[in-house]
Amino acid sequence: MGEKSVQKKKYILEKAREVFSEKGFKDVTMKDIVDACEISRGGLYLYFSSTEELFLAVLADDTPEDDEEAVVAALSGDATAGDMLALFLKEQKKEILRKKNNLTTATYEYFIAHKVEERQNPLKNQFDTAVRIIEKLIENGVDNGEFYCENPHGCARNLMYVVEGMKITSQTIGITAEAIDKEFMYVLTGLVPDELNN
Amino acid sequence: MGEKSVQKKKYILEKAREVFSEKGFKDVTMKDIVDACEISRGGLYLYFSSTEELFLAVLADDTPEDDEEAVVAALSGDATAGDMLALFLKEQKKEILRKKNNLTTATYEYFIAHKVEERQNPLKNQFDTAVRIIEKLIENGVDNGEFYCENPHGCARNLMYVVEGMKITSQTIGITAEAIDKEFMYVLTGLVPDELNN
Amino acid sequence: MGEKSVQKKKYILEKAREVFSEKGFKDVTMKDIVDACEISRGGLYLYFSSTEELFLAVLADDTPEDDEEAVVAALSGDATAGDMLALFLKEQKKEILRKKNNLTTATYEYFIAHKVEERQNPLKNQFDTAVRIIEKLIENGVDNGEFYCENPHGCARNLMYVVEGMKITSQTIGITAEAIDKEFMYVLTGLVPDELNN
């Protein structure tokens, strides 16, 4: 596959991303992709042979770097732990509320229907990565007295389950920005040393 | 609709429940239901005209009572608050891990794809009901010294988001009984008065 | 499947027979059958789900009785053995030359491509039945002095291989009525007692 094909493959993935973000996973047909890309049916099959394959490629296309960026930002910045945690939560909030170009629905639909080996499950990897980042942040915060926490790992994991809970709630029930803030506030309050809470 | 029809409708819902619990929502066709019920295609349409309608009816069929039972049990029992909360969490755990006759997948699939008016969203109602129950339990616990908690409502809500997070995680990534226990333990630890934690 | 459906199934088989006799087996698509029957695509699938299934049904539909008739005619008639053998060969000739409503092409195409358990192979059964019939005829002829033959079974088998050879030759190279006559004559000459040959 030459240089040109690589371009086209990228182009298809871009368009596919739009389609998945709009229709989720299960409702998307190869025809939808074909229409979105304005190419021929056969043309699409030269690059991808199923919506499954396409979706995994879309996912692979954008998650790794993002994670890496986040990790780098989290560990190398010289902001305080509190600032960084706040930043992280702000990102999560944006993600939870994001309307356009949001693969959450498609991702849930896909992974609900396709049981995947843990090792290769990108959701698992994202979750674990996030937990590690938060844990590190909390530890830093504890070290310099910003936070009080006896079990940073447990706390980080707990926070991520809350985030997951809000993500899915946002998809199925709906959630407001205020509700997210309130929730994060609740969690953060538990981290702040008692003397500062008063 | 006569007595007979009511019977038949119930029968169809029972069978439909089995189908949804096995295949989720999106993969279920009217034909699947017809086959499961061993009735005619036309016959099914006399009662339900789409899988959407059917699924909502299935949901309506079994959630209300269950919730009610739970509420009643929670408020009228004479067990301690701690026992009752433990019981509640045990139920949640069972639900999260349950393999057979589990509508979770179908429910997620349905409500991810169908945005529903908040008021009529059964997931919303279940969530809120659960929060109220837990809140009440915590308050009771605080009153009699079993628990320590400055914000019972926030704590209850937080717990439910964690539960939601674990539910969806169980569907998409997978989760072990141990992981659930650890998580519940973490939350409960935060509720126990400090002097008891040591 | 009710009375009506049985009618329709018969109707489809009739039409399918025409299609197979015109186009052979491999070139026939479900669409060809649909068009010939003037029914809907889905309609056809209610009765048959592949051209393979259809073709086997077409075959099953007309071979058994024919064979039986032949057997009965061959063994119960009161014509001489010579007359009956001549009749049999005349039938074979007609079959070899038949243009319309001829499943030979389709049959060859089908069984060349689909290896079938010997027991269930209709071609095998037809061949063996024919051999038995001829053998019986020859034996009768020998008994009453019409024929001379030391190995009726071998002779019958040989004759059938010749018939098979002419059938396939007719399909691939082409064969004339004269060529068939000449060939049958050659075989028959070997059966007639020497004194009559001169």
Added chain:
Amino acid sequence: MGEKSVQKKKYILEKAREVFSEKGFKDVTMKDIVDACEISRGGLYLYFSSTEELFLAVLADDTPEDDEEAVVAALSGDATAGDMLALFLKEQKKEILRKKNNLTTATYEYFIAHKVEERQNPLKNQFDTAVRIIEKLIENGVDNGEFYCENPHGCARNLMYVVEGMKITSQTIGITAEAIDKEFMYVLTGLVPDELNN
């Protein structure tokens, strides 16, 4: 077309032969050939523009010489007529039973579906050539007293129909080495002078 092109054409035919011998004729697509040759789609079309053209070229590529060789061998050898006929039949038997690199299936599929002018029909030519060879052999045998036969041409033709019959039987029903031997034996017995048969 330069020297180089001739080489490539030969190469393609070799590979095509393998494909046809494995898949018959009708199931072979241009893509199959392209894949087998590991050349480009467009590249193949420079040499052959359909599987029909390819198949005819494959046939033309290997039959003429073989026949010629056979003829030469049959007429120039100094073996006895009986030995030579036995050799010929042994070759036929090998051909009938041959599994690998066997164009029989493809050939039947092709010529069943494509009616060809007699003159240009390679099957016709092969058949006629074979008949001539056998006829000659029998005549030689009769001349030197090995055989007894009043109609060498008829006998040769008959033998070839039997061979054809066994070939197609081998494709559609299946045939054993023993069945072939038995059949050849039957035919040969008819050629041996009576005094030798006892």
Added chain:
DNA sequence: AATGAATGAGCCTTCATTCAT
């Protein structure tokens, strides 16, 4: 000569939905 991306026709198959009985 050679490549291989691209096209679009064409077949397969499944379903929701209707309707005569």
Added chain:
DNA sequence: TATGAATGAAGGCTCATTCAT
């Protein structure tokens, strides 16, 4: 009420064939 045959739209997929490079 209940049946189930029938329809036709829709999506999946594969190929022969072309064409710009």
